[in-house]
Amino acid sequence: MTLQETITASAEYLRTHVTNRPTVALVLGSGLGDFADTLENPVRIPYKDIPNFPQTTVAGHNGAFVFGRRCGREVVALQGRLHYYEGYSQQTLTLPVRVLAAMGVKQLVLTNAAGGVNTSFSQGCLMLISDHINYSGQNPLIGPNLDAFGPRFPDVSDLYTAELRTKIKAAAAAAGIPLEEGVYMMFTGPNYETPAEVRMARIVGADAVGMSTVPEALVAGHCGMQVVGVSCITNMAAGVLPGKLDHSEVVETANRVHATFQSLLETILQVI
Numbered sequence: 001m002t003l004q005e006t007i008t009a010s011a012e013y014l015r016t017h018v019t020n021r022p023t024v025a026l027v028l029g030s031g032l033g034d035f036a037d038t039l040e041n042p043v044r045i046p047y048k049d050i051p052n053f054p055q056t057t058v059a060g061h062n063g064a065f066v067f068g069r070r071c072g073r074e075v076v077a078l079q080g081r082l083h084y085y086e087g088y089s090q091q092t093l094t095l096p097v098r099v100l101a102a103m104g105v106k107q108l109v110l111t112n113a114a115g116g117v118n119t120s121f122s123q124g125c126l127m128l129i130s131d132h133i134n135y136s137g138q139n140p141l142i143g144p145n146l147d148a149f150g151p152r153f154p155d156v157s158d159l160y161t162a163e164l165r166t167k168i169k170a171a172a173a174a175a176g177i178p179l180e181e182g183v184y185m186m187f188t189g190p191n192y193e194t195p196a197e198v199r200m201a202r203i204v205g206a207d208a209v210g211m212s213t214v215p216e217a218l219v220a221g222h223c224g225m226q227v228v229g230v231s232c233i234t235n236m237a238a239g240v241l242p243g244k245l246d247h248s249e250v251v252e253t254a255n256r257v258h259a260t261f262q263s264l265l266e267t268i269l270q271v272i
């Protein structure tokens with residue numbers, strides 16, 4: 001099966017197995033995943049149930065599409081995000097996004113945990129992604145172009161749709177949710193960046209660094225979806241503050257800002 005055939009067949013499988021017809025999808029980052037548990041009337045379709053979904057690579061990771069309603073909207077959450085550092089190709093890890101596009105999803109909300117590079121940020125703040133720097137050395141659009149989705153050379157000058165960001169910033173301010181805005185730079189991980197890399201990131205214009213989001217955003221943009229990105233600054237990036245970085249700190253901060261983060265996601269779903 002070609003990639004295009006796999007996508008079409010998977011979308012067809014979902015269309016015949018769920019009655020939900022979401023127009024917005026959510027990808028939930030580290031420590032932020034339980035938003036999927038708050039969907040009303042959830043219908044969970046594990047990737048492993050979908051014929052021809054690349055089982056060997058994807059199935060082990062308990063990935064699933066979770067359909068449901070939230071804030072009066074039909075939504076679908078992708079549970080169990082795949083990361084480049086786990087060894088998946090960027091083409092494989094973005095397959096669920098393309099399946100959703102083939103199903104008719106028009107908007108994608110991407111969330112992640114990230115390290116703060118901008119020294120005016122503090123641990124626990126939330127950042128709306130205005131743009132990204134792809135420093136992963138890879139690109140999910142490499143390979144034969146899927147003409148049914150989009151052009152060979154897609155324009156990405158408004159990838160994180162400015163029109164939606166304007167609405168989100170106004171709504172967050174009205175709801176009293178502090179929200180920063182900035183550029184997200186993707187490193188492959190799995191190690192956290194070196195202090196020198198973080199200084200470089202700042203010089204080239206990054207406000208936050210992380211290990212995800214860019215592949216999904218590129219694929220969504222290629223398919224003509226509108227993309228929204230939100231980073232939870234779980235820690236200041238390496239070398240900004242004294243002390244070592246630790247994954248438990250990332251999870252602790254994500255847990256601490258959990259309620260604010262959920263409110264922001266609700267606000268986003270209401271205005272986009």
Ligand code: HPA
Nearest residue numbers: 113114115209210211237
């Ligand atoms: N760097 C990269 N990814 C991250 C970080 C970081 O400092 N914090 C959470 N995810």
